[in-house]
Amino acid sequence: MQCPHCGFENVNATAFCEQCGAPQNTVAITLEQEEYKAPSPPPLNGHKIPPSPSPPSLVYDQGAVPPYSYSPGNAHPGTRIFSAILYFIGIFITIFGLLGILTTFGSGNTIGLIGLLLSLIIVIISIIFLFRIRKRALNLRWWQRIVWIVGATLVAFLALILEVIAFPGGTITNYFTGTVILLYGLCCAAIAIW
Numbered sequence: 762m763q764c765p766h767c768g769f770e771n772v773n774a775t776a777f778c779e780q781c782g783a784p785q786n787t788v789a790i791t792l793e794q795e796e797y798k799a800p801s802p803p804p805l806n807g808h809k810i811p812p813s814p815s816p817p818s819l820v821y822d823q824g825a826v827p828p829y830s831y832s833p834g835n836a837h838p839g840t841r842i843f844s845a846i847l848y849f850i851g852i853f854i855t856i857f858g859l860l861g862i863l864t865t866f867g868s869g870n871t872i873g874l875i876g877l878l879l880s881l882i883i884v885i886i887s888i889i890f891l892f893r894i895r896k897r898a899l900n901l902r903w904w905q906r907i908v909w910i911v912g913a914t915l916v917a918f919l920a921l922i923l924e925v926i927a928f929p930g931g932t933i934t935n936y937f938t939g940t941v942i943l944l945y946g947l948c949c950a951a952i953a954i955w
Contacts, residue, residue, distance in 0.1 A: 858943030
């Protein structure tokens, strides 16, 4: 067989040239070629055969989930309830910290009304936010959330201990304590929906 590339006469019928190594029997494949579709079988005894359903397509939309696939967000429906409970615990800790900050400015009716109004606003915004993200897949499992919350709790206690050592008593201590509790609540709420 003569090599189409270098013209060497190959003694054995091999796939590659013994002289230059070029492929011998190449078949040109073009993109314009269509897939072969077998014709439908003829009807049996003159009866028409209903067309068989086509197999499902293996191409899915970008957001679609193929059947029999594992989706970590939908695997444990109890995780969503657990996350919502942790989220609202974090929101209420945030409100408690906010009220602690407000008490450093005074304790009159005006401060109480401002605290109540801000608490209602935070609760309404947090409920709306939770409903907007309720179908989002969660990244952390329940035990990972607990580990992160324990870590945030240790950091908050460490910050409170250092603050008491640095500034024992006074308005700064109350303000700093309220701020740490507020930030801790926000961290817990963020960890719950992460």
